[in-house]
Amino acid sequence: MGELRAYAALFGGRLRSATAYRTSFAVEMVTNAAGTLIDVVTVFVLYRAAASVGGFTLDEALMMTGITAFAFVLADLTVGNIDQLETYVRTGRLDAVLVRPLAVLPQLILADLPLRKLMRLAVGTGVLGLALARNDVDWTPARALLLVTAPISGAVFFGAIFVLSAASAFWWIDSGKLGHGFTYGGRDFTSYPITVYGSWFRTLFAYGLGFGFVSYQPALTLLGRADPLGLPSWAGYLSPLIALVVSAIAAVVWRLGVRHYRSTGS
Amino acid sequence: MIEMRELRKTFTVRVKAGRLRREKREVAAVDGVSLSIARGEMVGYIGPNGAGKSTTLKMLTGVLSPTSGEVSVSGLRPVPQRTRLALRIGVVFGQRSQLWWDLPLGESFRLLRYVYRVPAAEHEARLRRCRQLLDLDAFLDTPVRQLSLGQRMRGELTAALLHGPEVLFLDEPTIGLDVVSKQAVRSFLGELGRTGDVTLVLTTHDLADIERLCRRLVVIDHGHVVHDGTIEQLHARYGSRRRLVADLDVPLPPGFTLPGATMTSTEADGHRVTFTLESIAAGAAVAALVTAAQVRDLSVVEPEIEDVVARLYTDVSGAP
Amino acid sequence: MDALDASVPAISPRRPIGASVATFRALMGSGFRRYATYRQATIAGTFTNIVFGFLRCYVLLAVAAGAAGGAPGGYDARQLATFVWVGQGLLNVVGIWGWGDLADRIRTGDIVADLVRPVSPVTAYLAADLGRAAHALLTRVGPPVLVGALFFPLATPSRWQTVPLFAVSVLLAVIASFTCRYLVNATAYWLDDARGPLMFWTLGSGVLAGLYFPLRLLPDWLAVTLWVATPLPGLLQTPLDVLIERDQPALQAGLVALQAVWAAIMLALAHWVQRRAERRLVVQGG
Structure with missing residues (x-):
């Protein structure tokens, strides 16, 4: 109980310091929303040149873009700033976090909560809404449930990827950009039908790292389309499971990282 | 309150060996430190850069895990019981x-009350005391990033004390402060020490901090404790002597000696002489000199702790 | 405070050209060496460039496969692959992202140390940035191009003019990119905090320079407007179009000339803004 109130206080502090400079906060909010918009506009621009990409129409692809947009934005909004860990390790500010009576990960997340990314969530939701409006989904209770679980699981999945990428800084301080290949790279990967990628690259990202289950498989199930790559339609429901597995891995790696920091200092 | 037994911390560093090869080498930052600090003690922990001060402090606060040896603070083991320990210690x-x-200083204090789960009344009482002693009222509403270094440090001290810690660790609390702020911080810490409730461990480069505050001085170099005792014991052990400096109207006759003292320098054509007092009391030396020569002015110079410590570092390091 | 080193010779019209060139070269060297120390960050950044190379290349190739005539925006598959992979390398040379040094120095007041030097900050920072670009040219272009060539058929230039024209185009792109970033950073002279403008820049520059997709995929009127009215296509799109020979030689040369015009305008603008800012600092005392 006391701990929850402590975290709530940290959140309140973050809220107040974010809004202390209203103009720059507003500018950052708008810029961030525009950022997500650009990702979506890119999809439209590419489909201007081709009616079908990787065997999917624009409307079908939007379903994937929409799930990804919502999931990624939610993850980025909540734990995205964990990539600041690099700075915490380099400057030694992590020491100050370690001498407080709270867990390390929640402290870091709450201390830097990027509220300026809030507007992105609206854009993400909008894209998902647009995708639903432009596709004729044959609604069943299972599909309705999927519409809720897929974006949420996707967010958990991306959150875990953010934590994993950031945790690399415990071992390799200058790893920051490396993580972007999986976080932002994963977002780009899942924004398109995975049929567009070459086979080994697709196997690695989609099945090896699990990105294929974030938006591609759930979108197929929502659209009622068979997977041209051969996975059965229930694969669309796997995203919560995949998210759970990746989160567990992320939790273990994070703990190992903190332990490593404790033994080496840096 | 604090126990360290054979505490060791080694780091692996990669050293260049040849053009491309890199060798791993173990370096002991803290090498077998054993110390016991009782409740209410104020201990100065000093040493040259890289001696192992910060590493020790990090092991005591749960930031670093020891390679070997035992450590307990306030009856807790710092790393495994980090969050429980955090409630009992304050760190600056x-x-x-x-x-x-980005927030006003007062706002930080309010947040810390929740982070450390301090009952409102206790929080209020401690904050009131700090506000008085450290003169915080003038800048309580100023965002931290606009505070001067001295103001910020007074804020940091308050922040470390609001949850009523039993042990306070201070890593270079006066670094970069102006004379007035240093004075404020020192007298505040002195006040804190007088109550005897708080155990205080202080690392610093400014030995004046130690002279004002700490009865006990621990000197560490190359990971080893090279001195543990009072400042007087340090002087006694390293033979720091008082000196007698005299300005004379007429230079001393050649072959003049002062029993129990050695003439260590003459300046201004013999018009100024310095004796280092070995086995003679200052009063006797003054009397002897005044009868033997025409003394215009005279002073007894106390040994400087800086000199002693500087000598200590070079002794241990084996440098000239 | 080596920043206060007064022995740096001045670049001024009254001094012999040789001394000014030597100063400029020394400043370039410092920029080069500074980035040479970030070896690990270079490796991490290269890895990420390669991942994004694969992502963008596969997507654009799939677009080409689905497009009527197989040539979206007038690019064939080889040209698209080259566009992406060389673009991933060139991105770092042009360095459109991640430069807030000047804004930080203005905010903290350290900029005063730059102002007492006998070299204009615009010139000094330009020299350092060219050094940075030279370092990136040596370290950041090779790996993605090599990986691209291993996995995809790439286009090679068929006209001899292409190579020198590309070299000139890249240099102009670096200068234009530098001046844009300088101006964005310089907003810190007037605003409390250049974070907002920097974010706008990061956001707009990538897409409008042609990093996410070739600008020729946009409607013609929009593409032409961007080229003529902004320096942004000159940062990435023009050098890449030159390299993959998207247009006839005359048009290629024309696009590079347009780049040159924009680079000159932006450089003049940077100098003008800097002078205004200095006057303001003198009047208001920072």
Whole structure:
């Protein structure tokens, strides 16, 4: 109980310091929303040149873009700033976090909560809404449930990827950009039908790292389309499971990282 | 209150060996430190850069895990029981802020009450005391990032004390402060020490901090404790002597000696002489000199702790 | 405070050209060496460039496969692959992202140390940035191009003019990119905090320079407007179009000339803004 109130206080502090400079906060909010918009506009621009990409129409692809947009934005909004860990390790500010009576990960997340990314969530939701409006989904209770679980699981999945990428800084301080290949790279990967990628690259990202289950498989199930790559339609429901597995891995790696920091200092 | 037994911390560093090869080498930052600090003690922990001060402090606060040896603070083992320990200790890292950068100082204090789960009345009482002793009222509503270094440090001290810690660790609390702020911080810590409730461990480069505050001085170099005792014991052990400096109207006759003292320098054509007092009391030496020569002015110079410590470092390091 | 080193010779019209060139070269060297120390960050950044190379290349190739005539925006598959992979390398040379040094120095007041030097900050920072670009040219272009060539058929230039024209185009792109970033950073002279403008820049520059997709995929009127009215296509799109020979030689040369015009305008603008800012500092005392 006391701990929850402590975290709530940290959140309140973050809220107040974010809004202390209203103009720059507003500018950052708008810029961030525009950022997500650009990702979506890119999809439209590419489909201007081709009616079908990787065997999917624009409307079908939007379903994937929409799930990804919502999931990624939610993850980025909540734990995205964990990539600041690099700075915490380099400057030694992590020491100050370690001498407080709270867990390390929640402290870091709450201390830097990027509220300026809030507007992105609206854009993400909008894209998902647009995708639903432009596709004729044959609604069943299972599909309705999927519409809720897929974006949420996707967010958990991306959150875990953010934590994993950031945790690399415990071992390799200058790893920051490396993580972007999986976080932002994963977002780009899942924004398109995975049929567009070459086979080994697709196997690695989609099945090896699990990105294929974030938006591609759930979108197929929502659209009622068979997977041209051969996975059965229930694969669309796997995203919560995949998210759970990746989160567990992320939790273990994070703990190992903190332990490593404790033994080496840096 | 604090126990360290054979505490060791080694780091693996990669050293260049040849053009491309890199060798791993073990370096002991803290090499077998055993110390016992009782409740209410105020201990100065000093040493040259890289001696192992910060590493020790980090092991005591649960930031670093020891390679071997045992450590307990307030009856807890710092790393495994980090969050419980955090409630009982206060830490000030001179260079790293505990405060919320964008928020007014007072706001940081309010947040810390929740982070450390302090009952409102206790929090209020401690804050009131700090506000008085450290003169915080003038800048309580100023965002931390606009505070001067001295103001910020007073804020950091308050932040470290609001949850009523039993042990206070201060890493370079006066670094970069102006004379007035240093004075404020020192007298505040002195006040804190007089109550005897708080155990205080202080690392510093400014030996004046130690002279004012700490009865006990621990000197560490190359990971080893090279002195543990009072400042007087340090002087006694390293033979620091008082000196007698005299300005004379007429230079001393050649072959003049002062029993129990050695003439260590003459300046201004013999018009100024310095004796280092070995086995003679200052009063006797003064009397002897005044009868033997025409003394215009005379002073007894106390040994400087800086000199002693500087000598200590070079002794241990084996440098000239 | 080596920043206060007064022995740096001045670049001024009254001094012999040789001394000014030597100063400029020394400043370039410092920029080069500074980035040479970030070896690990270079490796991490290269890895990420390669991942994004694969992502963008596969997507654009799939677009080409689905497009009527197989040539979206007038690019064939080889040209698209080259566009992406060389673009991933060139991105770092042009360095459109991640430069807030000047804004930081203005905010903290350290900029005063730059102002007392006998070299204009615009010139000094330009020299350092060219050094940075030279370092990136040596370290950041090779790996993605090599990986691209291993996995995809790439286009090679068929006209001899292409190579020198590309070299000139890249240099102009670096200068234009530098001046844009300088101006964005310089907003810190007037605003409390250049974070907002910097974010706008990061956001707009990538897409409008042609990093996410070739600008020729946009409607013609929009593409032409961007080229003529902004320096942004000159940062990435023009050098890449030159390299993959998207247009006839005359048009290629024309696009590079347009780049040159924009680079000159932006450089003049940077100098003008800097002078205004200095006057303001003198009047208001920072």
